[in-house]
Amino acid sequence: MIVAYTAADVRTAEEPLLAAGVPLMDRAAFALAGVVVRELRARRGRVAGSRVVVLAGAGNNGGDALHAGALLARRGVAVLAVATAERLHETGLAALRSAGCSVVSVADGGPGARVWPGDAIAEAFTADVVLDGVLGIGARAGHSAVRGPGAEVLALLGELVADERAGGRGDGPCVVAVDVPSGVGVDDGDVPRPGGSNGSGSAPAGEPGAVLAADVTVTFGAPKPALLVPPACASAGRVEAVDLGLDLSGARPAVARLEPRDAAALWPVPPRAAHKYTRGVVGVVAGTPAYPGAAVLTVSAAVHAGVGMVRYLGSPGVTAAVVSHRPEVVAGDGRVQAWVLGPGVDPTDSAQAERVHGALAGVLAQELPAVVDAGALTLLPERLAPWVVLTPHAGELATLLSARGEDVDRAQVEAEPLRWARRARELTRATVLLKGATTLVVGPDDAVYAQADAPAWLATAGAGDVLAGLLGALLAGRAQDLAGEPSLVAALAACASLVHGRAAHVANPGGPVAALAVAEALPRTVAQLLAS
Numbered sequence: 001m002i003v004a005y006t007a008a009d010v011r012t013a014e015e016p017l018l019a020a021g022v023p024l025m026d027r028a029a030f031a032l033a034g035v036v037v038r039e040l041r042a043r044r045g046r047v048a049g050s051r052v053v054v055l056a057g058a059g060n061n062g063g064d065a066l067h068a069g070a071l072l073a074r075r076g077v078a079v080l081a082v083a084t085a086e087r088l089h090e091t092g093l094a095a096l097r098s099a100g101c102s103v104v105s106v107a108d109g110g111p112g113a114r115v116w117p118g119d120a121i122a123e124a125f126t127a128d129v130v131l132d133g134v135l136g137i138g139a140r141a142g143h144s145a146v147r148g149p150g151a152e153v154l155a156l157l158g159e160l161v162a163d164e165r166a167g168g169r170g171d172g173p174c175v176v177a178v179d180v181p182s183g184v185g186v187d188d189g190d191v192p193r194p195g196g197s198n199g200s201g202s203a204p205a206g207e208p209g210a211v212l213a214a215d216v217t218v219t220f221g222a223p224k225p226a227l228l229v230p231p232a233c234a235s236a237g238r239v240e241a242v243d244l245g246l247d248l249s250g251a252r253p254a255v256a257r258l259e260p261r262d263a264a265a266l267w268p269v270p271p272r273a274a275h276k277y278t279r280g281v282v283g284v285v286a287g288t289p290a291y292p293g294a295a296v297l298t299v300s301a302a303v304h305a306g307v308g309m310v311r312y313l314g315s316p317g318v319t320a321a322v323v324s325h326r327p328e329v330v331a332g333d334g335r336v337q338a339w340v341l342g343p344g345v346d347p348t349d350s351a352q353a354e355r356v357h358g359a360l361a362g363v364l365a366q367e368l369p370a371v372v373d374a375g376a377l378t379l380l381p382e383r384l385a386p387w388v389v390l391t392p393h394a395g396e397l398a399t400l401l402s403a404r405g406e407d408v409d410r411a412q413v414e415a416e417p418l419r420w421a422r423r424a425r426e427l428t429r430a431t432v433l434l435k436g437a438t439t440l441v442v443g444p445d446d447a448v449y450a451q452a453d454a455p456a457w458l459a460t461a462g463a464g465d466v467l468a469g470l471l472g473a474l475l476a477g478r479a480q481d482l483a484g485e486p487s488l489v490a491a492l493a494a495c496a497s498l499v500h501g502r503a504a505h506v507a508n509p510g511g512p513v514a515a516l517a518v519a520e521a522l523p524r525t526v527a528q529l530l531a532s
């Protein structure tokens with residue numbers, strides 16, 4: 001499991017070490033320089049003779065970058081530091097100078113010769129590596145956008161680099177972010193945007209390149225939430241965490257990301273003496289005559305995920321379609337350990353809406369875990385409970401929140417997904433799984449998971465139905481454990497997201513997938529996870 005800690009928790013953990021004279025910045029800079037050396041070797045086939053531009057802000061983040069620059073210079077790298085502030089970290093600047101490197105400044109009164117931002121950008125764009133040490137965890141929460149001359153350099157360089165990457169020429173610089181890409185909301189994963197809550201006014205916020213997207217982020221002490229949470233995580237590239245020896249055992253992880261071995265540990269593996277009822281029964285209310293396919297996809301996923309039994313409730317016509325596709329399914333009511341409600345449910349179909357309402361009453365009265373998706377999201381009472389997992393995409397979350405008095409649209413949910421997923425949890429008391437390229441889960445005690453396991457090929461109609469069926473099966477399979485451990489529900493939702501994403505890879509590595517193929521790849525995916 002990868003766990004991220006807030007900036008405040010990382011600072012608190014640093015304090016005793018700094019007080020004891022532990023050279024944290026030396027450790028950070030040494031590790032940072034090591035990553036740059038590896039990148040230079042891999043990309044350019046050499047270290048000595050390469051060119052590195054260090055973008056350095058006023059604080060310790062700039063200090064890390066300057067010290068790393070000095071270490072690189074001693075290995076024969078030509079290093080140019082560009083100051084984005086009037087003053088730079090004192091010992092970092094001294095180290096850089098004594099290693100024979102040049103310093104220029106885009107800030108008035110800064111060290112070295114004053115240069116125009118355009119000249120500094122040209123130097124950076126033609127370098128082998130750019131170190132982004134403008135701003136780290138020192139920005140004020142809610143005001144993380146870079147201010148001052150660094151903003152322009154990062155924005156314009158960011159645009160050039162993004163264009164070059166899109167063109168696929170591969171001759172642009174490798175961007176290494178120091179601790180975090182400068183300007184992201186460290187704890188909430190926001191990126192600056194025009195006139196938004198995070199904008200400072202001076203950065204061309206929200207324009208492409210307002211944050212310089214990194215190829216690699218070298219983060220110190222522990223990953224920060226922005227490196228896992230969208231939209232900022234899209235600018236982080238590969239994340240390398242450097243162990244500085246911080247003791248974070250007293251701090252609560254702010255965001256977690258499950259890895260395959262965590263999913264394997266969470267998966268319900270039937271014991272020798274299992275029978276179908278001990279393995280769990282999942283009830284599915286999905287599909288209406290207008291959307292029969294959603295029912296087929298949902299039950300297919302539940303069957304392939306390996307539950308004890310799938311019961312299906314729907315109109316006779318849809319039931320016939322479901323059973324002809326999946327003969328394992330039992331049609332009609334009966335005892336279940338978990339529900340899946342809503343895929344392909346047209347809320348105006350009164351018979352299906354009534355089945356959803358009936359199931360929800362049982363879910364709340366008997367503490368049965370449930371997945372509520374798509375059409376059923378508009379059929380909810382005001383208050384739910386943590387064992388209910390809502391699985392909206394951004395548009396559905398905006399609708400759900402708007403129905404509860406929030407003034408928010410889809411674009412705003414996409415800009416601040418963590419904030420709005422948290423708000424939905426507060427308002428409904430349910431666990432919220434917000435789907436997207438990175439799927440967020442916010443559960444009991446504000447536990448947050450961020451899973452980014454799927455190829456973009458998974459963005460296809462019906463994929464959400466498969467996730468709902470898969471998660472329902474998982475909740476049914478672990479229903480007994482859930483009763484005594486409500487916080488498990490968020491971990492299981494994250495686990496389902498991981499398995500769903502991997503199944504898309506397994507279904508067709510590197511190419512397009514149909515939703516049904518994702519469901520059919522689940523048995524192999526789970527077997528691979530359990531074997532690894």
Ligand SMILES: NC(=O)C1=CN([C@@H]2O[C@H](COP(=O)(O)OP(=O)(O)OC[C@H]3O[C@@H](n4cnc5c(N)ncnc54)[C@H](O)[C@@H]3O)[C@@H](O)[C@H]2O)[C@@H](O)CC1
Nearest residue numbers: 024025028058059060061135136137138139145146147179
């Ligand atoms: N304390 C230490 O010895 C360690 C610090 N570390 C590094 O130190 C960083 C944190 O250092 P700092 O606390 O000095 O903070 P930063 O270096 O992130 O930023 C603080 C500086 O940036 C300026 N600033 C604040 N908000 C700004 C904005 N919106 N736009 C432009 N400038 C802004 C401030 O005036 C201040 O000079 C971490 O991100 C990490 O890179 C790591 O090396 C670990 C060890």
Ligand SMILES: Nc1ncnc2c1ncn2[C@@H]1O[C@H](COP(=O)(O)OP(=O)(O)O)[C@@H](O)[C@H]1O
Nearest residue numbers: 435436437454455456458459461462463464465
């Ligand atoms: N760019 C992307 N990369 C990876 N996965 C994605 C991306 N966009 C969407 N997904 C995933 O694809 C699925 C789409 O679900 P959803 O929007 O509910 O589709 P539908 O309602 O048609 O079933 C979700 O699991 C979501 O997380």
Ligand SMILES: [K+]
Nearest residue numbers: 132135180182
């Ligand atoms: K940075």
